[in-house]
Each structure stands twice: as structure tokens, then as C-alpha cells.
Amino acid sequence: MIALSLFILPLLTGLVMLNSPSLPSKKLASAIGAIMTLLVVGAWVRTAYGVTDQFHIGLIEKIGFNASFLLSGPSIAMALLTSLAAFLIPITSFGKDQEASHRFYGWMMVMVGAMMGAFITTNALFFYLCYELALIPIFFMILKWGHGENLTKIVTRFFLYTLFGSLFMLLSMLYVQSTMEVPSFEMADMIKAANALSSSEQGWIFAGFFIAFAVKMPVFPFHSWQPSTYDRSPIQGTMLLAAVMLKMATFGLAYWVLPMVPQGIKEHGQWAVVLSVISIIYASLMAISQKRLKLLIAYSSVAHVGMIAAGLLSNTEQGTVGGYFEMFSHGLLAIALFAVYTIIENRVGHDKMNEMGGIRTSNPTFAFLFFILVMGSVALPFTSGFVGEFLLIQGLSHISLLWAGIAGLSVILGAAYMLRGFQKMMLGNGNTPFETLSISEYWILGGLVAAVIILGIYPAPLLNLIQMTF
């Protein structure tokens, strides 16, 4: 039942909140997030006693469309990330509030529910449904609460681009299903049917899936929607996009595609690895040339996701485990970095890095916390980023040392752009006026920093969880 309530609870709350302006929506959203986090932790603890949480109800039996949920290890990890995001994102807006906040957080909770559904379901069509459903809330969030010119153009591009991509996923699913005797979308049946196909067929199916995921992640050359969307969307929307939504794509790759078409990836899917690696380098170079913090974080996110995709596509155990770990770690770091962005933006009024400087002198504690997050993003040892990226590169090295080497470059490039950004804003001679942080800001940032360090020093529990499949 935990699985079902994880899916239903945010959806229902969201729908209620959309229609009730009088509710304290921000607190409610955060509280529901906290409850969900506790539920996920509960499910995690129960796995230690060998209890697996499952739920199954047939929706359209004829075509094998069911609402079936299973809390396996990777699912729990991603569910934990989603719940944490639901808990943290409302409270990281730090006092600054959106107008008509009941609608804003209502949409957010609907989106959280949809993403949760995608992470915990074992029915392919249900996964696809949730994958698409998550788009509608973010579409309205950006359209209504985004800022800047040409908003409609940017939102249209984002929406159509991602929808266009995911239709190919549907096509691949349908193709696999059409080869079955009894139509079913259940994971076990899908894997069985897809494994039985020839390797070139598997290659085509993989291509369909990968186009969908490549748009969402995004991977070069399908990324053109991403920077402007991240930039224009309200910060909570950006957090949702970067921390959780794009994980649906990487998660789908690891959870669904790798087991389904291993042969196809091996023989006909190497182009995807190449694209991912190009994506890492390209995004890193773009990040170096950015002048605004939000765009810097956006591009660094593309680079990290490219790394996850490349590592996963090696289809080795290290690659997969590292992929899941890095998804979780990157999710936390993305929330934390965008929280830093919010704190700076609230105080300085803009995020142009060249026009800031010397914040460390006026607020050394904040600069210190930020620095640790930067280290996490750069994947320095003893941070969570290191564990994930190390495993990913190790996995990649099994298929090609060259690609692993090029991907490894990204760590150096990452250091370059993150440290440059940090140096411009925090160090230097400028003296940007900077109010001290409030207690809640300290707590939230401190908590995230602690999580990044703890996961870096003692990653075993999360790694064990991820490796627990059923």
C-alpha cells in the first residue's frame, strides 16, 4: 500500500490545492513531501525484513494496461529523491512567494505524483503515461509563472520537443508488444519479448527509446530546448526539471531499456554513447562561457546527465549502479545549487557573475557551504558526486578506454567552470552587499551539504539499496 499511497497522495493533494485558494498551499505541499519521505524510508526499512511493497490493479486488461507498482531498490532511491524534492522545493523559495500560490503548488504536487508514478510502476504503458503527464503541470507552471520575453515560444518548443520524442518511445513499446502472444505491458513480459527479438530489431527499439530520453535528459543534439526553458521557468520549476524530471529519462534508460535490449545496445547502440560523450564535452564548454549563474548550473546539469547516460549505456554493473547513485546525488546537488542561486538572487537582485564579488568577506559561512556544493558538483572525493562519477567512468572504461578518458575530462572541465563561477562571485575584490542568511536558509543549505558529504563518505547504504532488485 505504501507504493499506491506514494502515487495517489501527491496527485490528490495537488488536485485539491488547484481548486482551493484558501489552503496554506506552500506549507501543505512541503508537509505532504515530508510525509512521502517518511513513507519511502518506511518502505526502505521494510526491505531489510524482506518485505517488498507491491500493488496491482488491472485498468484495461485487454491490452495489458495495469496500475502495477513495485518498490524495488532503484525505485525506492528515486522515490526518496522525488519525495525529498517535494519537501524541499516549497521551502527553498525562502519567503519570496508566487502569486496564486495554491495553483502553483497544486500543479507542482500533480507533477510530483506523475513522476513518482513513473519511478515506481512496473507497467510500461503506465510509465509512459506518467512520463507524459508530468509535462502538463510544468507546462502551465512555466507559462503562468515564468518570466521574460517570448515565453510562449519557449514553452511551446519545450512541450512539443519532449512530446515528439516520447512518441517514439510509445512506438517502440507498441512494437515490442505486437510481438507477444498475449498483449502485456508488464515489465517481465516486455523484457522477455524484447530479448527474443533479433539484435537489429533491438537496435531500432533502443533508438526509439533513446530519442525520447535524449530529448528529456537532454543529450546533444536534442538539448536546444533546455537552457532557455531552465532560464525562464520559475526557480521551483527549474528545480523540478533538473532534480527530478530529467531523472525519469535516465531512470527509464536504466530500469527499462537496459534489461530489454542489451544486444541491441551492444551491437547497434554505440552511437548513443558517442552522443552522450559529445554532450558532456559540449555542455562543459558551454558552461565555461556562461555569464549567469542559472545558466551555468543548467549547462552543468546537461554535462552530468550526459555522463550518467554514457555510463549507463556501458551496460555494466558499475555503470548501472553508478548511474542510479549519480541520479540521486545530482538531484540533491541540483536542488542545493539552485537554492544557492535563489539566495544570491534574492539578495543581489540578479545573477550575473561578473558583477558580483567578495561575498565571502561579508558572509564566509555561506561561501563555505557553497564551496562544498561546488566540490560535490566537481566530484571531489568524499562528496557524493565522486562515488557516482567514479563508478560511471569505471563502467564506461569497460567498453572503451578512449570514451572513458574523454568523459573523465569532464571532471577537469567541471572544476574549471564551477570554480571560476565560485571565484567570481565569492572571492575577488568586489564588495557586493550581502545580508546574512536566515536560520531556515542555513538549515536547509546545511542539511543538503551534510547529505552530500555523508553520501560521499559512507555511500554503502544507498549502494546496497540500489543493487537490491527483485
Place this chain on the structure above:
Amino acid sequence: MTILLISALLGVILLALEIFKMRSLMFPVIVLSMLGILAGTIIDWGISENIMQQNMMMNDAFALRSIAILTILALGWFITQRNAIEETGNSADLYALLAFSFCGALLMTNFTNMVMLFLAIEILSIPLYVLAASKRGNKASNESGFKYFILGSTASAILLFGITLIYGVTGTFDLYRIHDFIAENSSSTLLMAGIAMVLVGFGFKISAAPFHFWAPDVYQGAPTPITGWMATVVKGAAVLGMYRLFKGAFDGAMPALEGIIALLVALSLIIANGMAAIQTNVKRMLAYSGISHAGFMLASLLLVSFDPTSIFFYVLSYGTASLLAFVILYNLGKEHDEDLSTFHGIATNNPMSAALLSISLLSMAGIPPLAGFFGKYFIIQGIIQNHTWLAVVMILTSVVGMYYYLKVIMAMYSKQTSNVHMHESNRWILSIFAIALMGMFVAVQWL
């Protein structure tokens, strides 16, 4: 038999009510008749033996389900458009014409004889020519009625010619005997020509490309409620009649026709979606989108088995969505035009209408988990094995579709200020439609 009697008598009773000056009874009588028809279908729902009526029609499982779907759509239409009809002042004529047209629609789904089919089409269409022109002072409405009449009659003539050719080869109008004839004999050119002409006639009626030229003008010119009626009940009936004819009687000839049908489908999708994307009038855009949906419904003829679940679901989902869209459009069109620029920012003052229209458009666009997605899904799933290229065309054109539906939604929710205040009537019934669109996929198991 009861079903037929009720629907046939309804129009007459309505005219009689006008004579006896009991206009206020008209609407209740319509609703009661519809409920009676629904009850009639439910009573017979699980029938195992089919009773032929005068060798002309048969209420088998297909007919009963079709009748139920069309009746639900028509009932929804009457309830939501009641005001629109009664505001015109000549509600008796309009109600009666609509009732006759509805009777024709029901006959389209249970005929077993080609003569009956032709009669049904005419009963369905002739009232529509009048209805399309029912805004008498309006030039566009007159033009629309006239155009519809000329092109509709041409289509009927072609259809009739096709029927004649088929009769000439097989010597019968009876669908079962035609079916057996095709199965036993190698198909002759003349027979195929006849079937092809019937296909063309139906292509006109459901407005599939390249026989779609009348649709945008007629849809745009006709009064909005009538356009809604044409897009839901009429189109649904034509598609279901076509399904019954081609998947039933002409089943043996289908392998030869598949290529042509696939081509028509592809043409409809490409032309309609392409044209819809460049329209600035929302009503006209919906007309083009209707052509693309006709393409999808036509594609149901390519399914391997007779199982009509997918076409039922498509008719129901598209019908519900367009019903919703045209009601909102009517509310807006009362004081404003339907140009896209009117839609800018109307969500601020009319949140309910904007939300309902968005749901309807998202469903038509095929965004899961709304009904429209599953409608398209069932069709695509059915044809992907034998016509993979067509499935790809469907998916690619769907993206174009999403673009123009989104344009409207985006306009409504854009930040511009708008002084449009719409009269938001029928909130409850429209909300029920919207909720139905969200949960309709569950109904697949009962169809």
C-alpha cells in the same frame, strides 16, 4: 424495434407539440426519449440471438453499442445546447430537424440492406442542409448550407451509383448475400468499382481527404451548435455506418482496398494537420482537426479483426471532446468572433471555460491519460504490424496536431489582459464531460 419507433416518432411528436402550443414540453420529451432509447439498448445489451427486422435492419451487438454511444452524445448535445436552440425563437423546427437527423444517425448503425443504408444517409443529411443554413440573416450560414447541400448531394449520388453497380454484379441489396457473393466469387472490376464509389461517397460524408473541401467552409459558416452536432453525432454515425459496411459486408474485398484506404488516411492526416496549423480562426481550425480525426477513424478499417472496440472508443472520445469544445466556442462566439486573438488571456476572467476547453483540446491532441490518447492508441496499436509506415505518419502528424491545439491553450493562459466575459452556462454537465474524458479509458472493457 422500440428504439427505432421512439427515434422515428420523436420528430413527429415535436412538430405536434408546436401545433398544440406546448413548446415547454419539447425539451423534456427529447430527454425522455433519449433515456428511453438508452434503456432500450441496455435491456438488449447482452442479447445472444439477433432478430432481423423485415430483412432491413438488425439490432446486433454492434448496432446496440453504436446506438448507445450516439444517444449519449446526442443527449449531451441537447442538454448543453438547449439555450442555444431556444434562443433562436424557432426551436420547434430546429428540434424536429435534429430529431429526424438523429433518427437517420441511428439507422446508419443497424442496416442490413443497401437501400436502408441510402435512406439512413439521406434522413441524416437532409435535415442538416437546412440546419446549416438556419441562421437565416447570416450570409456565411446560407453559403454553408448551400455548399453542404450541393456537395452532400453529389456524394449521395456517387454513393448511389456505387450501390447500383454492386447490385448489378451481385443481384442483391442484402448485406449478407453481398458478403457471401464476395467470399465465393473472384472479385470483378465492376464490383470493385462499385465498392470504391461507396468508399468515395463515405469519404465525403466523414470529410476525409481528398474529399474534405466542403468541411472547413461548412463548419465555419454553420451556427456553432450545428457544427458541434455535425462533428459529434453526424460524423460518428457516418463512421460507424462505414465500419459496419466495410468490415462486415465488404470484408472479402478489404485486402484489395487496404492500400487506397491507407493512402486516404495518410492524406487526411497530412493535409488536415498541415492546414489546421496555419489557421487563425479557431472554429475553422477545429474543422480541419475534425478532418484529421476522420483520418484516424478511417484507419480503423485497416484493423485486422472486426472487433469494433477501438472505433467505438474513438467516436466516443472525439465526440465528447468536440462537444465540450463547441459549447465553449458557442459561449464565446455569442458576443465575440472565434479568432485566435480573441482567446488571448481569457483564462483570467473565465477560468472554468478555459480549463474545460483546455481539457477538451488536450484530449483531441492525444495527451495521456485523456481519452483521446487511448483512442489514438487503440488505432495505432491495431495497424502497427501491417502498416508500420502509417503508424509513423500518425505519430508525426500528431505532433503537428499538438502544436495547434497548444496554440489555443497558450493564448488563453497568456498574460495579456482581456475583457472577454463569457456566459458560463451548464457548468456541471460540462465538468462531467471533462471528468469523463479523464477516466473514459476504463469504459473500454464494457464496449
